[in-house]
Amino acid sequence: MELESMTVNVTIQDFVADVVSEMFFRNKQQISMEIMFLFPVDSDTVVHTFHATMGNTRVEAMLCDKKEAQQLYKVTPGMENLRYLQDQWDLWGPVFACFLGTVPPNGEVAISLCYVQELPLHPDGAAKFCWPRQLFPPKKFVRRHLSEEEIPEIPEDLHFRIHLQSARGVSHIDVNSSCTPLQYTAPDQTSAQISLKSSPWFYDELELLVYYGGPHNLSAVVESRDPKAAPGSLLGDPVVMVTLKPSIPEVVPGPGHPGEFLFLMDCSLYQDAQNTLLFLLKSLPLGCYFNIYTFGATFKAFYPQSVEYTQETMDNAMGRISSICPDLGGCDLLGLLRSIYSTPLLHELPRQLFIFIQRKISSEEQAIMAEVHRYRDYHRCFCFPIDKCESFYISQAIALETKGKCVCIHSKMTMTSEAVKCLQQALQPLASEISLHWDLPPGLEVTVIRKAPEMIFPGHQSIIYAQIHGKAQDPEADVATVTFQYRVGSQPFHYTLRFSMSPSADDRGEDLVDHSPLLFTPCLVHVSPPSSAWKQGLTPFCSRFPVHRIAMMHLLWKLAQQGTSKSEKEDIWHSAVKLSLSLRVPSAFTSVMAVRMEQRDTEHRVWFPASSSGYVAPGLYG
Secondary structure (H helix, E strand, O other): OEEEEEEEEEEEEOOEEEEEEEEEEEOOOOOOEEEEEEEEOOOOEEEEEEEEEEOOEEEEEEEEEHHHHHHHHHHOOOOEEOOHHHHHOOOOOOEEEEEEEEEOOOOEEEEEEEEEEEOOEOOOOOEEEEEOHHHOOOOOEEEOOOOOOEEEOOOOOEEEEEEEEOOOOEEEEEEOOOEOOOEEOOOOOOEEEEEEOOOOHHHOOEEEEEEEOOOOOEEEEEEOOOOOOOEOEOOOOOEEEEEEOOOOOOOOOOOOOOOEEEEEEEHHHHHHHHHHHHHHHHHOOOOOEEEEEEEOOOEEEOOOOOEEOOHHHHHHHHHHHOOOOOOOOOOOHHHHHHHHHOOOOHHHOOEEEEEEEOOOOOOOHHHHHHHHHHOOOOEEEEEEEEOOOOOHHHHHHHHHHOOOEEOOEOOOOOHHHHHHHHHHHHOOOOEEEEEEEEEOOOOEEEEEEEOOOOEEOOOOOEEEEEEEEEOOOOOOOOEEEEEEEEEEOOEEEEEEEEEEOOOOHHHHOOOOOOOOOOOOOOEEEEEOOOOHHHHOOOOOOOOOOHHHHHHHHHHHHHHHOOOOOHHHHHHHHHHHHHHHHHHOOOOOOEEEEEEEEEOOOOOEEEEEOOOOOOOOOOEEEO
């Protein structure tokens, strides 16, 4: 399938992107093709619309209660498990995937894909937006007159517009593609727009860096409520997104916080990693805390809990390293991580993990990533997979999720030198004792949905979401204040920001039908005709509300960890499903199904999500 044309509109407000895209593919082969659409996502992305049209057939993604979906899955005949993604691609990562059916020769497929995304911070402070290179029409070339040189032709099939907004002002952009000049659409330069003239250079993915003016330590974006929703609900109240980016000096006066260092060693790597572990132990600073774990079919800790690093404890640990026995059995990394995460932070010190791994993690990748994501604000991971090992891609994902680093150890590299570089990074000063203080007009209160992390590492930021509820006593009072406080070592810092709680009307985005993602390789089920019992749970998506959607995603993650008794979990389940369906944000409580509708008959084919660990290039595959 070849992408013939596309229309993409992106709105970026500070560090949130709202993307609306439409793509047209054509089967250039002389035979019919079974196709599926693949699009990479991450834990900060919510796909809220997906539908495809092929002739008289329309495939639309829907969201429903997971328990109802599982019941329908069990009683419906004709299911076919399509798990071959794992066999075809030896890669790992989250994927939005949907099988679309058969396309005849010269047949067309029109796909609508819309999503919201929390953008990562580039090392130089810019907001970074990317678009996959596979989702650009192929470049066409024309010959220059009287010359053999071929130059790219300006495409008529590419319509890629980007709108930028920030109360701090849009300073400038950097993009690896030809584009129109930055055009400001507001006198104070708080909004601007550009359009791409061609796909990225050298067939790379599109990378757009957006630089904002003003101070970068603290900023806020308020998204107004949906007037159709009940006040007090998340959608019925305004939501504020607060970005925290602490200034961290390279040299810290007074005593610092050396932290807790945990070394996780794959026993199958013992001979190769012994010298590295010994060298790292000798390089730790006095006063920090450390522990060493070995894992294979089981895991063991050197100490019941981390111990203070002294000459005595270092000598003791080095002596115990020589008694480790190689273990070539399974790989219980999941059990080890759960054991570590269940242990509270030691003296509230920053926790950093060094993971050396070679063996395959079997089928526990998603469970591991769920645990890593749950505690991502409480630690950082440095991962060292061995060249060509089967755990390389999940190692990358773990490091990315925790804002750490993944270094693949090749044959010509020394593990020790790379590990020491990461240790030097881990020893840099960081922001700790982070707190936010709010001052709102009388009558208004704030409920924090995603709280501030325990620590923020150099070169990183954290985004907080909070719901503003109540009724202001003075309708004219619309200015609030938030104060950001933290420490670097013994040195305190604080920043205060005043912001308006009356966002412009166009902050919410336009109305459209929309949907959300999960990690899955679907299984096909035939339902003919669909019964009203499950059809009532399938409703199209409505207004986009990008900040509300990402806040809802964090709220649902938090709810998934709550409840102890069976009755509490049942109550949480019902409320979470209601929340998820109200804004169409997927969660642990819901399932995404793609419903296939034929205009000529009443047959519906429903694609059910199942677990998948295939990470593939985006696009249509036959």
